[in-house]
Amino acid sequence: MGGPRFEPVRTVRAYERIVEQIEGAVEAGSLAPGQRLPSERELMVQFAVSRSTVREALRVLQARGLVRSRPGDPNGAEVLPFTPAALHKSLTTLARVDQLSLGELVGFRMTLDSAANLLAARLRTETQLKEMDAAIAAMRTAAEISYEAFSAADVGFHDAVARASGNKLLQICTDVVRSIVLNLISEKIASAPDRDALMSQSIRHHEEVLAAVRAGDGPLAARLSRRTMYEYYVGYVPAREREALRALLD
Amino acid sequence: MGGPRFEPVRTVRAYERIVEQIEGAVEAGSLAPGQRLPSERELMVQFAVSRSTVREALRVLQARGLVRSRPGDPNGAEVLPFTPAALHKSLTTLARVDQLSLGELVGFRMTLDSAANLLAARLRTETQLKEMDAAIAAMRTAAEISYEAFSAADVGFHDAVARASGNKLLQICTDVVRSIVLNLISEKIASAPDRDALMSQSIRHHEEVLAAVRAGDGPLAARLSRRTMYEYYVGYVPAREREALRALLD
DNA sequence: GCTAGTGCACTGGTCTGACCAGTAGGCTGC
């Protein structure tokens, strides 16, 4: 029975093959950030396709954040150092299209931030502690100026903690999710009547978190950071979603 | 003083404007999943551009996972329900290009899975508990067959927990990160000499986690799930990264 | 000799028009 076993062939579009090749070269490191691709006209010779096909491939690579092209540039497209821009884009789309609720986003942020604090308490260096000190000091002065300045300084603190966690993935994801959350509700907070009280309470909470990180007490830092974030955002989360956030608290 | 204040104009490429318009329509919901876009030739009339421009825009939208086109389809491109495929792609690229270590990935997974268990213990329904029961039963029978079957059943359990957490973002991210981790080391585990012991130990641990979820003890379920994952993967994580994982344990 | 300005050669962005291989659905012949 049975002659040769044939497999279904998947028709692969020409531009996809080009994307694969260039993407592979970037991931393998043979095409390092800062290097230039050949020009589109050169690529169409190398790949033996038309310029439209080359361009469609470049569009895909650009959408993935791997390359950038600039009109008039005598060199070809530039290979970019990886940035989470594509990650950010797809998460933002997810949040909008799939209608992620604020509760889900805040809950996720509490989880990530808490883990970052847990790790940072164990792994932080003296330099990183100084950065966190500086960030809280910046929050204190910024609170006198505007909510926007305060928010920026607050970001600085959380980012310092995330860096100190030593986990790049954690750092990138906290960054992405944070900016989505801030985008969603920054204007609400900015116009909140109890804004000043919220800010000064937040500063006190951050100081407690930092003290726990400095003391090397990871579980405490993690618990305090969750509480800090909960109290800062809970007023903007619909009541029916608050139970899930409270479940994360301790 | 004086004179009108001019703003720098950013040149916007035609295809980007098209992407923005279509993307906006999808995010606003006026273009629902399953609906069809007009054909490329129709779009070039509506947008008053050439077909190349339309196609480049469609390539970007396709790379972002918003639409899909099929040659020969008498309808135009199909608007897709959002899938985390784009998220997956960018995270995979991040892992490869930015050289995320296995330790970072496992640590991240421990964090997410732990949070999912914490929430699931509080929010799970009876139906969801039954799904978890079934998943563990499947793990037990699959362990007799092959590692691949076991791994698939294991995924089923974690996915059931993530669903029960009620946090879609958590669910999607656990899914994405898990598949990256499995991609990295599944063949190592499959050929591990103590594979059978690892599987049966893993089953026992999963049963303990499920018991805690059933009892509604979130913190316990979270702690046990972290430990389960730690013990399952620690053998494959370089020694210098293990400290960070241990810091997550309790 | 050195600098400021001018071309030029090249880039990417866009357009036009064409061909091909698929697909779906209507039409025809049985």
Add this chain to the structure above:
DNA sequence: GCAGCCTACTGGTCAGACCAGTGCACTAGC
């Protein structure tokens, strides 16, 4: 009534063209 063909579409690809930018070599003026 149904099987099979035909046609009018689709997306994928190609070829060639034009334009507005950019960087660099060259040149004219100091």
